[in-house]
Amino acid sequence: MAQLALPQEAWPVGRTRALRTLTRALDAAVAAHRAPSIVASRAGMLLGSALADPELLEPRHCEPADDRYRQHLVHVHPEGLYSIVALVWKPGQATPIHDHRCWCVVGVWRGLERETTYSFHADVDSAYLVPRATAVSSPGDVSVLVPPQEDIHRVENCGEELAISIHVYGADISVLGSSINETFGEELVRDAADASPASWRSLAA
Numbered sequence: 001m002a003q004l005a006l007p008q009e010a011w012p013v014g015r016t017r018a019l020r021t022l023t024r025a026l027d028a029a030v031a032a033h034r035a036p037s038i039v040a041s042r043a044g045m046l047l048g049s050a051l052a053d054p055e056l057l058e059p060r061h062c063e064p065a066d067d068r069y070r071q072h073l074v075h076v077h078p079e080g081l082y083s084i085v086a087l088v089w090k091p092g093q094a095t096p097i098h099d100h101r102c103w104c105v106v107g108v109w110r111g112l113e114r115e116t117t118y119s120f121h122a123d124v125d126s127a128y129l130v131p132r133a134t135a136v137s138s139p140g141d142v143s144v145l146v147p148p149q150e151d152i153h154r155v156e157n158c159g160e161e162l163a164i165s166i167h168v169y170g171a172d173i174s175v176l177g178s179s180i181n182e183t184f185g186e187e188l189v190r191d192a193a194d195a196s197p198a199s200w201r202s203l204a205a
């Protein structure tokens with residue numbers, strides 16, 4: 001298990017009308033609330049509305065990479081209370097298995113993304129992961145995740161076209177580089193569990 005640092009994309013921030021509308025509303029949400037569950041829920045509703053705009057992102061924030069999914073930093077709150085990131089995936093590109101260090105809201109804007117979630121298990125001499133569920137998200141779908149809710153997962157572009165998702169993170173990604181907390185090797189995955197699920201975060205603390 002290791003931390004992952006994604007290459008950082010260049011500033012300045014995105015300047016579409018839809019982004020300005022979204023960031024004004026998000027600014028108001030983080031000014032009014034501090035509880036992550038409340039802010040994330042509000043951010044999920046706001047992102048869901050923004051996803052309907054076909055001009056949400058500038059073309060430069062839709063560019064993929066050949067060797068892996070690409071992260072574009074689109075916007076950071078002036079005090080670093082949230083960041084907006086666009087992840088662009090060619091067909092078949094995927095994240096490693098990972099969890100997150102802050103609240104996250106994810107909305108699919110283009111294409112199809114498949115998420116596989118995992119439960120964490122630990123027996124006497126080893127820790128391992130067991131697949132828990134798989135779901136495919138399409139444009140307009142939004143998911144909200146608030147740690148310490150167990151959130152170990154892997155995401156891939158399962159379609160035949162480019163996939164783009166918009167992520168709102170409760171952290172300053174210009175400083176952190178990524179919202180990913182830890183990555184987990186594929187060798188840790190087992191088909192079935194010998195023990196009850198455990199809390200990865202409590203073991204890691």
Ligand SMILES: [Fe+2]
Nearest residue numbers: 098099100153
């Ligand atoms: Fe993730």
